[in-house]
Amino acid sequence: MKTPATAFALIWLTGAAGLLRGANAPQDLLPFIGDEAMTKIFAAAPQQASASPLKQRKVLIFTESARDLETARKNAGQKYVPHVSAPHAAFAIAALGDKSGAFSATISADPAVFTAERLADFDAIVLANVYLEKKLYQVPTDMKPDARSIYEPRQKALLDFVSSGRGLVALHNAACTALGWPEYQKMIGATHHGHAWWSHQTVTIKIDDPQHPLTAAFRGQPFTVNDDIYMFTAPYSRESLHVLLSVDTEKAPASITAERADGDYAISWIRTWGKGRVFYTALGHEPATFQMPAFLRHLLDGIQFALGDLAAEVKPGKPLPEKQGFTTMAGWTPLFDGTDLSAWRVSDVQKQHWVVEDGIIRYTGRAPTLTTKDAFRDYMLRVDWRLPRVSDSGVFVRGSKQLNIWCWDFGSGEMWEHRGAAKTPEEKAQYTPKSREDRAVGEWNTFLVTVKNDRVTVELNGRQVISNAVLRDSLKESPIGLQQHGDPVEFKSIYIKPLPPGGQ
Structure with a gap:
């Protein structure tokens, strides 16, 4: 007898395999997730969406390829190393759409999908813990002149997709990729500037806006995670973002790398970009994060917001006050x-x-x-x-x-x-x-x-x-x-x- 997760995996691979072939095919990602993790993810995914879709929705999940994951596993470190949680993120998002009926998903690891013509089929894009280097972006000092004709049209396709009125959902490392692409960082809303806490530490997350529909999953209650917690720098500002979740620094472990004088370590936020909508969450370094029911509900609500199906307040906030003379390095x-x-x-x-x-x-x-x-x-x-x-x-x-x-x-x-x-x-x-x-x-x-x-x-x-x-x-x-x-x-x-x- 097939478990729901196994049955869904079969639907997922047969439904999505048409887009990609060979080492990039979605079904090839399944071994990097495993049956146990798939079962837990599928069980944790909500049965029903918070909002009824205004129309049939299609979401593009852009993630790492099986080829890159396998290369990293065989030659750890000598090749570009993607997040091991990337296939877990892709599977979780596809499961959210299938189980709730909120959207249908297409999984891709092929950057050639980033053209205006191919993106026209979708209502939102999810960057599922994928690095954009050598896909949509190249370090300028490494870029050969003829490469610009490859990367720049892909970049324009993504920016135009969102600003024209569609949605972007960005997970975790979306804030620490394409570091020399300022328009992208502005759209995401922040740039990774270090780790305030590491995934082996337990950190308490507080609800910044308990009445917001995108935080309803947490019922106004703080929760704990074991996940990498980022510290952000410009363009991060509460004056341009509506912050939903952040670290409760009063309950956080001591950390010399938590260096913000305002103690502001945002976890999730939303914003508009042109006519479009952006939802970002910094969680997702650990595969186990995608087995948390409340987080998956939060993620589904964020996707529905990006799609335009879940109405939500996007008014930016105000910066937090800074502590005078604050330093984590006293005596150094x-x-x-x-x-x-x-x-x-x-x-x-x-x-x-x-x-x-x-x-x-x-x-x-x-x-x-x-x-x-x-x-x-x-x-x-x-x-x-x-x-x-x-x-x-x-x-x-x-x-x-x-x-x-x-x-x-x-x-x-x-x-x-x-x-x-x-x-x-x-x-x-x-x-x-x-x-x-x-x-x-x-x-x-x-x-x-x-x-x-x-x-x-x-x-x-x-x-x-x-x-x-x-x-x-x-x-x-x-x-x-x-x-x-x-x-x-x-x-x-x-x-x-x-x-x-x-x-x-």
């Missing part, structure tokens, strides 16, 4: 706090390639390593970093040996020179990350490094990946270095806290 010395490179040695050549923009150090990959003016021996060091594309870089913590920043399957924090010089498997293990804690290309990551005597410990995104490894460098003071490796990389929030000599 800033090496870079978003203003300038005054703590660093910068040559005339480096000035052209290590550039401060929007509070971020943006490196082109075309100048020597950047080092601090001061030297340090024992300390704790915080470094936030982001890869705008598949890249390779590192942080020098003492001497000429690095903590790697890269996309290889070892994970960042790996100690390349030390591991290469190790003689035994046991010795190599101390220089190899215990787990790969990197967030995907386009998302911010945080190193918290402790260097004491001849030992180093590295936390990456709140998880310890290197534990008390032996440093084979000199115990003398040395500068902190940001490595050049011929690739673009970005840094922000670099702080150091010197430790007293002696002890463990």
